[in-house]
Amino acid sequence: MRDFTVMATQLDQHRAEHANGADRLPTPFIWQDPNTLPRRPxxxxxxxxxxxxxxxxxxxxxxxxxxxxxxxxxxxxxxxxxxxxxxxxxxxxxxxxxxxxxxxxxxxxxxxxxxxxxxxxxxxxxxxxxxxxxxxxxxxxxxxxxxxxxxxxxxxxxxxxxxxxxxxxxxxxxxxxxxxxxxxxxxxxxxxxxxxxxxxxxxxxxxxxxxxxxxxxxxxxxxxxxxxxxxxxxxxxxxxxxxxxxxxxxxxxxxxxxxxxxxxxxxxxxxxxxxxxxxxxxxxxxxxxxxxxxxxxVWEWPDTFDGFDSKDLLSVQNAIEGKQPRFSDQAGQDWVGVIVAHVLGLDADKDKRRIKKMIAAWLQSGALVKGSKLGPIRKPVPTIEVGEWATE
CATH class of the missing domain: 3.40.50.300 (P-loop containing nucleotide triphosphate hydrolases)
Incomplete structure (x- = not known):
């Protein structure tokens, strides 16, 4: 339990120090031109x-x-x-x-x-x-x-x-x-x-x-x-x-x-x-x-496209053109990410997250677009095709 006697004594001392009237409360606010206000240090x-x-x-x-x-x-x-x-x-x-x-x-x-x-x-x-x-x-x-x-x-x-x-x-x-x-x-x-x-x-x-x-x-x-x-x-x-x-x-x-x-x-x-x-x-x-x-x-989170540029995208598009690879990463060797990994020198398993982010970004930009084809059980499955061609 706190010593309220000590607290009261300290409060009395504080009031005595400010009893000359210069620091009496409350203090009126005085407006200043904002240009003259000091900045935070x-x-x-x-x-x-x-x-x-x-x-x-x-x-x-x-x-x-x-x-x-x-x-x-x-x-x-x-x-x-x-x-x-x-x-x-x-x-x-x-x-x-x-x-x-x-x-x-x-x-x-x-x-x-x-x-x-x-x-x-x-x-x-x-x-x-x-x-x-x-x-x-x-x-x-x-x-x-x-x-x-x-x-x-x-x-x-x-x-x-x-x-x-x-x-x-x-x-x-x-x-x-x-x-x-x-x-x-x-x-x-x-x-x-x-x-x-x-x-x-x-x-x-x-x-x-x-x-x-x-x-x-x-x-x-x-x-x-x-x-x-x-x-x-x-x-x-x-x-x-x-x-x-x-x-x-x-x-x-x-x-x-x-x-x-x-x-x-x-x-x-x-x-x-x-x-x-x-x-x-x-x-x-x-x-x-x-x-x-x-x-x-300092360490910077690696950018998805670190080390790659539009030439690499063009190479990916050329490798995809006419093949209609599958969009789903569950399609095994038919997954478009396998082509991306091969072209860019990545590992389709270890770099899967990064490759998927690349594909998502290219889809959003229009460099790749979704298509469809008949799958193994004669039902349509999503594919990836070339959209707007990249320029070097």
């Missing part, structure tokens, strides 16, 4: 904003820590390493509360090597600390309820201000306090304290959090573990999801490819439009010391 894409808290939610082992490292490097090097816009002249503080410094050094070095970030680009602009060396505790649970550790908050504010930090990443959020994770009142109090810190220091704060178990279903930010108050206090929330086996098949990723592919979806955006999902993958980077380290990079 975005820092990175439409996710990180000055004076606001953002939350990244993901299951374990997907790549959230590696993602935030590359994003940190993008911000301090002023380069769009993952395709996201970044403000200039930023300083970033990565505070990882789980991994030792040696592991962080490996990850950052591998990310710099893979994305060709030079030491001079980040010197004096990237700060890294770990919970193994210095624990971070912003709140503790007492008999009376959760209590914010004010000295800790004051020290963070001092360091952020003195170093002129623009972005602070806390990974993971659950390790930054000792309150009950499922206590929504406690989580609300802690999250709002982080928001006040962001506002006070004119910086953006990213809180990295885990999802609860979703039993194989795609997660949203609403699936974040513990109390929902964390997401409620954030102005931007995004979720990471590992690529499903069905998606891997659709993308043409071979079964022996052990690379981790994942999506980044901003599905809570109070101050910007909801973002479409972006694809990332973890690539293995070999360092000179013999270690192999995973690094996040």
């Amino acid at each position: 975005w820092i990175y894409g439409r996710h990180l904003l000055r004076k606001q808290v953002a939350v990244t939610v993901a299951p374990g082992g997907v790549g959230k820590s590696s993602l935030t490292i590359v994003e940190g490097l993008a911000m301090v090097s002023e380069r769009e390493l993952l395709g996201e816009w970044t403000a200039k002249g930023l300083k970033v503080w990565l505070y990882n509360l789980e991994d030792p410094r040696d592991e962080m050094n490996l990850r950052i070095t591998a990310a710099m090597q893979h994305h060709d970030v030079q030491p001079g680009e980040i010197e004096g602009r990237l700060f890294v600390d770990t919970g193994r060396e210095r624990e971070l505790c912003t709140a503790v649970q007492t008999r009376e309820g959760v209590v914010i550790v004010k000295p800790e908050i004051e020290e963070l504010a001092r360091e952020i201000s003195e170093r002129k930090i623009d972005v602070m990443v806390v990974d993971p959020f659950v390790s930054s306090h000792q309150a009950g994770e499922n206590d929504n009142v406690a989580v609300d109090l802690i999250a709002k304290e982080w928001a006040r810190l962001a506002d006070r220091c004119n910086c953006a704060i990213e809180l990295v959090h885990h999802t609860r178990k979703t039993n194989g279903l795609e997660a949203t930010t609403e699936d974040s573990r513990g109390g929902s108050a964390l997401l409620a206090a954030a102005r931007s929330g995004r979720v990471l999801n590992r690529m499903t086996s069905d998606e891997r098949e659709q993308a043409g990723i071979l079964p022996d490819d052990l690379t981790t592919y994942f999506t980044v979806t901003r599905d809570k955006a109070n101050l910007a439009p909801i973002g479409k999902r972006s694809w990332r993958r973890m690539v293995s980077v070999e360092l000179a010391n013999g270690e192999s380290v995973g690094v996040a990079e």
Whole structure:
């Protein structure tokens, strides 16, 4: 149960501080010319904003820590390493509360090597600390309820201000306090304290959090573990999801490819439009010391017609002309997809999904049209014929 005596005392102090009349409530609204209104101070894409808290939610082992490292490097090097816009002249503080410094050094070095970030680009602009060396505790649970550790908050504010930090990443959020994770009142109090810190220091704060178990279903930010108050206090929330086996098949990723592919979806955006999902993958980077380290990079979903052009379509049309192949992929060797696979050097079984998408697109464009012929039991069956001929 919360200490209402403490709360009342704090309210009295707040009223006393504003008793001079300058800040009395309510405050009248004063209209301003829209041209003179300041724009929102975005820092990175439409996710990180000055004076606001953002939350990244993901299951374990997907790549959230590696993602935030590359994003940190993008911000301090002023380069769009993952395709996201970044403000200039930023300083970033990565505070990882789980991994030792040696592991962080490996990850950052591998990310710099893979994305060709030079030491001079980040010197004096990237700060890294770990919970193994210095624990971070912003709140503790007492008999009376959760209590914010004010000295800790004051020290963070001092360091952020003195170093002129623009972005602070806390990974993971659950390790930054000792309150009950499922206590929504406690989580609300802690999250709002982080928001006040962001506002006070004119910086953006990213809180990295885990999802609860979703039993194989795609997660949203609403699936974040513990109390929902964390997401409620954030102005931007995004979720990471590992690529499903069905998606891997659709993308043409071979079964022996052990690379981790994942999506980044901003599905809570109070101050910007909801973002479409972006694809990332973890690539293995070999360092000179013999270690192999995973690094996040951009990955684009393959286009159905990647590697093919109108000449290839013309070749397919010439191969189809006069043969009346069957439209159904259940027609065995009579399926039109067998001809498409042969002409384009694809596999009619392994690339079936892609071939079917090609045929559907050509039908929609009019390059192919449906016809019919008598089947084995003397009944009409759908066929594919050439429609409008392609030009080179």
